[in-house]
Amino acid sequence: MHMSENILSFTIDTEITPDAYSDLIRFFYHHYVLPRISHFVNIFSDNTSFISFILPDPMGRWWAKVEIVAGRPIAVRITTWGPVPKRVIEKLREDIFIGVQIFEEEVRRRSFYFAWVEGEPVIPERAPSKSRNVIYRMFTESMVFFFIIFIIIGAFLFMIVRMYAPLMLVVLQFILFLFSDKIIMRLGNWQITPEKPSVHILHYHLRDEEHKIFRRKFSRETLMKIKAEIYEKTLAVGRRVDFTTANEVFSRYGFTCRPESMSIKVINVYDIVKKAAGKFSLPIPKIVIANTIIPNAAASGPCPSRGILLITSGLLVQLEDDEILSVVGHEFSHLKGRDPLMLFMLSSAEYLLRVYVFWPFLFFLGYFYLFLALAAVYFIAKFFEAKADLESAIRLGRPEVLAEALRKIGFRRLQFERMPTYRLQEWLRWDPHPPLYFRVSRLERISDVEKIKHPFIRSIKDNIAGFIEALRMQQ
Template identity: 50%
Template structure:
């Protein structure tokens, strides 16, 4: 009986020229340190495509799995188990391979130059996540759990200043923030995405580590901004798409050693993806804004679907393929459709008013018990909203496995 082959693909942002290095990383850090589990480890090249092969051994040799990882685009993995191999082993092996690739991607990102543009020609520098940005993103998006925590803490101090007016003031402020959260989040972004300006263009250059150190020490934000502007003027500014050859010439002009094989250009039609997700949920297309930050994230805000805003970071566009981005957008549209921000406001408002006017003695004399119960209840409901969004996105968008890997 012929052995059955199980195969799957993995999308990666790693440049084709670095696939060899990625396979070596997997060999030296994942496979060789576990000789009791892995054997027949090797690398070969077929038609200029690198291939990693190894065998996973079962206990006492009762079964084994031959594995072939082909460095194509996307990466193709073929697993051939012998009879008697537990099905859970294949799932664990798949997770190991995906995790190893993700770890290598993270290592590569540390020495990568990223540039992003839209066709409107307004340039903003690429940013890396700062504490303030992460707090703002959490405050006005998703389930707004952080907003509840901040208001619970703030109320303890304001109550002694404003007295009986504190509950009314706090609820009014929080309600205004929820009602205008779409406008607040819209202002957090750098670029507006519209039907007339639908695309985001990305360029990644994976520098060798010595060159990256030299660039980091010698080139400040102003020089990188000039490089970015020149690439734009020679491509999008002339009605052409981002071209690696043009980027190479600009890099060399500024004295940056350029290896074309380590450069990747990408175009993402963000508006079409958001429109497709909105269509599947039966909702109008919300306002779309792009935050030029390398932290992969997306967020939905707004009191209702008709007043929704979707914020997407360039980091998400870099790391995910279009089917994965669509799944993440489905998660956010579930929040909009369910009016989850308003639901969380109603929950936190009810808890606060109940605490002030009914359960105040318990909150004062048994604060640890009360706040533990209150936080636990709100946290559970917030996680329920997240799980609901995941399930609804998987049902409406389809491809739950792609969604799980993206999230």
């Protein structure tokens, strides 16, 4: 019987610079192909920009040929012959994607980034401080962490006002929630406006031999001086950041840049947010940028008219414009549905019921009751996050782009979630987000977004089905 060939082609957007293409090919050879050398045949690489290998069926019924071409974007082609199981193709695709992300993570360790907003202060890139991280989680992670923090505060209030402490605590939380937009504003470093719409990012990839020398030679203070000088010579006088100017400044400090190692991009954040706002029929919220390497975005605020959107420069570095738009769409779903308020009400209701109604159960069940109650609250919170994924896909019409963005941001979690045991743990975690494997596969399975009429109901069903499937995998 004649078996025809089938070809699956896809691309992976990447932030790596041209001088790292050969490193990517060697990375795949040494870290993916060689450890599985007994599984592959016909391995070929030019050690520059191309690698290919064939995965044959041990029984000779099928084979799958993988070809990877380094570039921007990275081009991948999987050619299959015979009845190749779908799970094999999916695993190959996921392996390649995760491999690219792991390589990019290594490249970032040997790279430096400068980010600027025209007309805003020049500040260093940094990891978020512990205090900022706590405040950030309190007001952006579906308000559940916010609620847990106040349980601790409530213990102290109880010693003062006794039985009225829970009510006072909820009132205090609500007051802070009403001002959450102003609190989040203080977490950002730059504000994006129609007059200052863009973030400018310079990325430079250091070679292995340069990396240690560069880190030893250039202190944080020196890099800040260089960053400020580049800004003064370009954006401050109405010019774009360019290689020539950047190299000129670095040369004065004893470092010569290579054009193939530098990439510069401009992200018009205001236009991206404006487009998402139009799709959701919402006013444009306040937009702030946190100049931190952690890739993230979050929306908060007591109502859509007082909404605020926080985006990190790390997210802008890792994602392309359409991927940023899909993530922003996810956050707009939270604003449109008033999800922070809904989850605040849910958490507060559970707390008040536990204190005033269900307190006898605490004597019998103790911490087990608390675990069940909070697990239930977080599980319900997952409905809202899954709903936001769906609404972003529906409004913007490209679920696969959001799936790609989630893969990039959370590829490390995807690695762990390949294990069935870990998948169940992710469902039971005190985390408002469903497991990443579930979110990605769910988005990739959507064939016609227009047929989804009730995203929240659909999300409840999908979450319950996903949890049950994870339970079955344990058997």
